[in-house]
Amino acid sequence: GAVVSQHPSWVICKSGTSVKIECRSLDFQATTMFWYRQFPKQSLMLMATSNEGSKATYEQGVEKDKFLINHASLTLSTLTVTSAHPEDSSFYICSARNPSGIDTQYFGPGTRLTVL
Amino acid sequence: GNSVTQMEGPVTLSEEAFLTINCTYTATGYPSLFWYVQYPGEGLQLLLKATKADDKGSNKGFEATYRKETTSFHLEKGSVQVSDSAVYFCALPLNNDMRFGAGTRLTVKP
Numbered sequence: 265g266a267v268v269s270q271h272p273s274w275v276i277c278k279s280g281t282s283v284k285i286e287c288r289s290l291d292f293q294a295t296t297m298f299w300y301r302q303f304p305k306q307s308l309m310l311m312a313t314s315n316e317g318s319k320a321t322y323e324q325g326v327e328k329d330k331f332l333i334n335h336a337s338l339t340l341s342t343l344t345v346t347s348a349h350p351e352d353s354s355f356y357i358c359s360a361r362n363p364s365g366i367d368t369q370y371f372g373p374g375t376r377l378t379v380l
Numbered sequence: 381g382n383s384v385t386q387m388e389g390p391v392t393l394s395e396e397a398f399l400t401i402n403c404t405y406t407a408t409g410y411p412s413l414f415w416y417v418q419y420p421g422e423g424l425q426l427l428l429k430a431t432k433a434d435d436k437g438s439n440k441g442f443e444a445t446y447r448k449e450t451t452s453f454h455l456e457k458g459s460v461q462v463s464d465s466a467v468y469f470c471a472l473p474l475n476n477d478m479r480f481g482a483g484t485r486l487t488v489k490p
Contacts, residue, residue, distance in 0.1 A: 270423070298477050307469065307480045308424070357423050359478075369478055371416070371424040 266292050266362045270372035277348055278380055284344045285375045287358030293338035294360035298369065299331075302355040314341040348379040382407040382474040386481025393460055393488050401455040401484045403444075403470035413437075413446055413453040414471040414478070424469065427455075460488045 267290040277283050287297055295316045300308040312333050313321040320333035330352075332344040341360075345352050355376050359369040387402035405413060412431045416424040428437035430446035430453065437444050442457045455468060465488045470481040 296476060305483075305485070307483045310477050313476060359424075361476075368412075368414075368426065368429065370426070374421075374423040376421075 266360070266370040268358065268360050268370045268372040270356075270358055270375050272375060273373060274376040274378075276378045276380065279349055280347055282344055282346045283348055283377060284342055285356055285358075285377075287341045287343070287360070287372050289339045289360045289370075292360075292362055294341075294362075295338060297335060297341040297358055297360045299333060299341075299343050300357045300359065302357060302374075304355075308357060311343075316341075345377065348377070350379045353377055353379045382411060382472050382479055384470045384472055384479060384481040386470045387484055388482060390485040390487060393486070395462055395488055395490050396459045397488075399455070399457040399460045399464075399486065401468055401470075401486070403453045403455065403481060405451050405453060405470075405472055407451075407472060410448060411472050413444070415442070415444055415453070415455050416469045416471055416480070418467045418469065418483070420466070427468070460486070462488045462490050464488050 269288045271286045297314040299311045301311050302308050311326045314333045314335040316335045322328045335341040355374050357374045359371040361369050384405045414429045415427040417427045418424050428439040430437040433448040435446045444453050444455045467483045467485045469483045471478045
């Protein structure tokens with residue numbers, strides 16, 4: 265099946281620094297990737313839709329200047345958390361839609377961000 | 381719009397017990413329905429799916445039947461194992477992305 269990877273799997277950073285998270289589709293091309301955020305013991309909340317070659321579409325309430333998304337190629341999307349603060353600590357999960365499965369998404373393993 | 385309502389947990393069972401996690405949906409038309417599983421510290425994995433009414437998705441001993449009469453997609457397993465301990469999410473597509481239920485945490489004790 266389709267494989268999506270994320271890097272890093274966990275990161276600890278100081279408040280005020282920026283952190284970049286990579287999401288890669290390893291064995292298929294993904295024109296669309298999604299970024300989710302998950303708080304402890306809660307469901308996934310969609311943050312933004314990342315489209316290759318164009319600007320990301322952000323969900324209401326998500327600051328686009330704080331969560332920078334770049335979909336540079338058909339296999340890579342990055343999420344940069346700028347000027348991170350402790351409240352940004354969370355589990356960030358990306359997913360990609362396999363073109364052969366119209367409505368099936370494949371998820372990365374997630375990145376746990378802890379901001380001190 | 382499309383949404384799912386999922387039985388809230390947590391659910392604690394003994395090994396070999398029968399499992400049911402309820403999921404009902406509200407949707408325009410008949411979208412595909414999904415169950416995802418999240419093991420501790422990991423991302424989501426597709427567990428099973430059904431693409432049309434009366435379809436039964438199955439995987440790893442889990443089953444769910446797409447029932448349009450009751451707008452339900454309940455997850456069942458006849459005999460759970462300790463390794464099934466995880467959080468289970470019911471989901472359906474909305475526009476280009478996926479909408480998830482709140483998740484049900486299952487703990488299976490030996």
